[in-house]
Amino acid sequence: MIKAGQIEKGTALLIKGQPFICVEREFVNPGKGSAFVRLKLKSPSTGQVLRETMKTQDNAEEITVEDVDLQYLYNDGENFHMMHTDTYEQIEVPMDTFPDYQFFMKDGETYRVKTWEHQVLEIVIPPKVLFEVAEAEEAVKGDTVTGATKNVITETGLSVRVPIFIKQGEKILVSTETKEYLERVNK
Amino acid sequence: MNETTRYILFMNMEMTRKRGEMYRSIRSWLDERGYLEVFTPSLSTHLIPEHSIANFSTRYLSEFRPSKELYLIPSPEVFMKQILREYQHNIYQISTCFRNDEQIGDHHNPEFTMLEYYTVGADDEDSIAITEELLRETSLKGTREHALPPFRRMSVAEACMQYAGVDLLKTQRVGDLRQAALNLGLTLPPLPETWEETFHRIFLTFVEPNLPQDKPLVLTDYPSQIDTLAKKVPGKPYRRRWEMYIAGVEIANCYDEELEGDTVRAFYEKEYAILCEQRGRDGSVIPDIDYSFAELFDGHFPQASGVAMGLDRLLMVQTGATSLRDLILFRGSDMMKHYY
Numbered sequence: 284m285i286k287a288g289q290i291e292k293g294t295a296l297l298i299k300g301q302p303f304i305c306v307e308r309e310f311v312n313p314g315k316g317s318a319f320v321r322l323k324l325k326s327p328s329t330g331q332v333l334r335e336t337m338k339t340q341d342n343a344e345e346i347t348v349e350d351v352d353l354q355y356l357y358n359d360g361e362n363f364h365m366m367h368t369d370t371y372e373q374i375e376v377p378m379d380t381f382p383d384y385q386f387f388m389k390d391g392e393t394y395r396v397k398t399w400e401h402q403v404l405e406i407v408i409p410p411k412v413l414f415e416v417a418e419a420e421e422a423v424k425g426d427t428v429t430g431a432t433k434n435v436i437t438e439t440g441l442s443v444r445v446p447i448f449i450k451q452g453e454k455i456l457v458s459t460e461t462k463e464y465l466e467r468v469n470k
Numbered sequence: 471m472n473e474t475t476r477y478i479l480f481m482n483m484e485m486t487r488k489r490g491e492m493y494r495s496i497r498s499w500l501d502e503r504g505y506l507e508v509f510t511p512s513l514s515t516h517l518i519p520e521h522s523i524a525n526f527s528t529r530y531l532s533e534f535r536p537s538k539e540l541y542l543i544p545s546p547e548v549f550m551k552q553i554l555r556e557y558q559h560n561i562y563q564i565s566t567c568f569r570n571d572e573q574i575g576d577h578h579n580p581e582f583t584m585l586e587y588y589t590v591g592a593d594d595e596d597s598i599a600i601t602e603e604l605l606r607e608t609s610l611k612g613t614r615e616h617a618l619p620p621f622r623r624m625s626v627a628e629a630c631m632q633y634a635g636v637d638l639l640k641t642q643r644v645g646d647l648r649q650a651a652l653n654l655g656l657t658l659p660p661l662p663e664t665w666e667e668t669f670h671r672i673f674l675t676f677v678e679p680n681l682p683q684d685k686p687l688v689l690t691d692y693p694s695q696i697d698t699l700a701k702k703v704p705g706k707p708y709r710r711r712w713e714m715y716i717a718g719v720e721i722a723n724c725y726d727e728e729l730e731g732d733t734v735r736a737f738y739e740k741e742y743a744i745l746c747e748q749r750g751r752d753g754s755v756i757p758d759i760d761y762s763f764a765e766l767f768d769g770h771f772p773q774a775s776g777v778a779m780g781l782d783r784l785l786m787v788q789t790g791a792t793s794l795r796d797l798i799l800f801r802g803s804d805m806m807k808h809y810y
Binding site: 321334 | 520575713
């Protein structure tokens with residue numbers, strides 16, 4: 284059992300006998316009410332979406348999962364193709380269960396994957412990922428309305444708003460939770 | 471200061487200029503209408519007990535007297551009502567308020583700025599008109615239509631009926647509301663809970679996310695089970711309290727202020743008991759309270775309506791920002807990120 288307040292994006296829960304993964308979590312604190320979390324949960328097998336609001340003090344049933352390391356090979360627009368690094372066995376994971384993960388995972392890298400009864404419940408993505416800037420637009424000088432930011436595209440295709448001083452080919456650290464730019468990394 | 475901190479500061483300077491402009495317009499609007507601006511402390515020896523608001527405490531130390539626990543105010547109400555009782559006149563304040571244990575996110579920060587104004591001789595209905603006029607005349611240039619008057623109005627019961635299909639008048643008993651929540655597919659803990667808790671589950675899951683956002687929305691007639699210092703409507707299960715939402719975000723809360731000393735005392739006793747029970751379990755701050763606050767309501771407290779408005783959130787919706795991150799300099803989470 285865990286407290287609902289400890290549920291995070293990626294936490295696996297058993298709800299009415301079915302495994303669900305938390306895909307969105309938002310804290311809500313009504314002006315004159317206790318603290319709640321608004322959850323969007325998804326079933327990895329059926330794709331069913333469940334919306335739940337729980338008090339942060341409510342108990343939730345967490346699933347005990349098995350950890351395996353899988354290498355990410357590529358995606359075909361529908362499935363992520365991943366491979367067991369020890370047996371070379373390949374598996375497919377539906378992309379819509381893990382929205383936007385194609386922007387965070389890099390081809391050839393190995394990810395910790397949580398499984399429950401042979402279902403992939405979660406792919407563990409680090410909270411901060413280092414990306415290379417693949418495309419950067421020219422900054423518009425004197426544009427203070429947007430607070431001196433511009434869009435860049437990472438090597439995985441993720442679009443990020445960054446300060447205007449970021450150039451193509453530079454490395455930037457991005458939060459995978461908020462998709463926000465964190466800092467420039469000069470290495 | 472590192473590159474990123476400098477960048478965040480730079481980003482927010484335009485917002486800082488707009489914030490100043492907004493505060494100046496609000497102040498001059500209220501000044502012109504005869505509201506007196508008051509200035510009260512951030513540290514208090516006691517607070518109004520509210521079990522849903524977690525507190526910050528700090529310790530006063532002196533060589534010459536025993537040390538004393540002090541509390542950062544979650545709202546200036548505790549002082550402003552004392553002024554109101556003595557001064558019998560319209561007052562307002564813009565002050566920094568502190569609420570602990572809140573998730574730092576797009577709409578929350580542990581310290582924030584609150585505008586609180588009390589109008590003597592007015593009720594919650596009058597406060598709607600005053601607030602509408604205030605926003606009509608002080609909103610920043612460029613504020614989009616959905617954040618500008620006229621306000622839409624809807625009662626909490628109407629909203630629950632429309633967006634959750636729940637008839638609050640027919641579900642006044644705890645068991646009936648629980649059944650309605652189960653029928654909607656909500657998962658409830660096995661232990662019994664209060665009507666208020668089940669109401670919030672339904673409201674936050676089905677109602678709040680679906681409220682109309684094309685205009686500011688005043689949600690009226692809050693259920694009386696949610697205990698506050700707003701007057702109860704005789705013979706009806708609701709209070710003279712409203713909340714204003716803009717773009718789905720809670721911006722303001724208003725009461726027709728409770729005037730009965732006995733009711734205020736009973737509120738203090740009930741809230742403090744819940745607060746002590748909950749916080750005794752998790753070890754969070756239990757503030758001192760002062761029952762003499764109830765003595766302010768001795769028959770000479772003026773009929774009044776008070777509005778509390780979150781100015782950071784108001785600035786956010788007027789400028790079209792989607793997160794407090796874009797307008798708060800040195801936001802709690804930015805300062806604390808190196809400690810986790």
